[in-house]
Amino acid sequence: MGVDFGYRGQGLGLPESGPGSIAPLGRRFGALFIDWGLCLLVSYALLSGRNAQVAGNWALLVFLVLSLVTVGTVGATPGKLLLRLRVVGEGGVRLSLPRAVLRSVLLVVVIPAVVWDRDTRGLHDRLSRAVQLAPFGFSVERALGVPLEEETKRIEREALSAPSASASPWASGPWESACCSSGRPARAAGRSPP
Numbered sequence: 181m182g183v184d185f186g187y188r189g190q191g192l193g194l195p196e197s198g199p200g201s202i203a204p205l206g207r208r209f210g211a212l213f214i215d216w217g218l219c220l221l222v223s224y225a226l227l228s229g230r231n232a233q234v235a236g237n238w239a240l241l242v243f244l245v246l247s248l249v250t251v252g253t254v255g256a257t258p259g260k261l262l263l264r265l266r267v268v269g270e271g272g273v274r275l276s277l278p279r280a281v282l283r284s285v286l287l288v289v290v291i292p293a294v295v296w297d298r299d300t301r302g303l304h305d306r307l308s309r310a311v312q313l314a315p316f317g318f319s320v321e322r323a324l325g326v327p328l329e330e331e332t333k334r335i336e337r338e339a340l341s342a343p344s345a346s347a348s349p350w351a352s353g354p355w356e357s358a359c360c361s362s363g364r365p366a367r368a369a370g371r372s373p374p
Contacts, residue, residue, distance in 0.1 A: 188299045192270060192311060202299055203312040207263045214259030219243040244288045252280035264315040275310055283308035 223238035286304035
């Protein structure tokens with residue numbers, strides 16, 4: 181007995197699982213530990229005079245700056261990037277700078293971060309209208325600006341119309357001049373292949 185509220189993220193229009201769904205708590209905590217460790221290392225090495233007690237205090241400031249800069253520009257901290265998470269505004273839009281500032285300040289205060297709603301969003305995310313999304317990968321569609329199906333069909337047409345089919349997937353296409361004899365792309369323009 182009870183009320184069915186649906187799955188996490190349903191009220192936000194997000195999928196139940198997979199890319200674009202609410203990020204799992206384990207990955208979110210893992211990203212937080214990676215970021216905190218990075219901030220401790222930076223503050224210990226550069227700001228505290230190699231004093232471990234002072235480094236903890238500086239780490240809060242470094243964490244605030246790290247969060248502001250990375251979430252406000254890239255949409256993810258280094259820990260989130262390593263674990264393939266991202267922070268976006270509700271509706272999938274990029275988080276604006278004032279909302280990133282609000283989210284970062286509330287996260288440093290800690291209390292809002294441990295008060296969650298049914299979608300496991302912390303109060304810092306709710307107040308800044310942000311969502312942490314589940315693992316994402318490289319998007320061919322976003323990189324090319326073309327829907328994946330259209331790009332796949334174009335590649336197939338080019339492969340079928342080529343006069344001689346080669347076993348190497350690098351043998352034809354716009355990268356042909358940058359290929360080495362092994363069929364792999366060369367490192368950089370102007371350099372000889374390995």
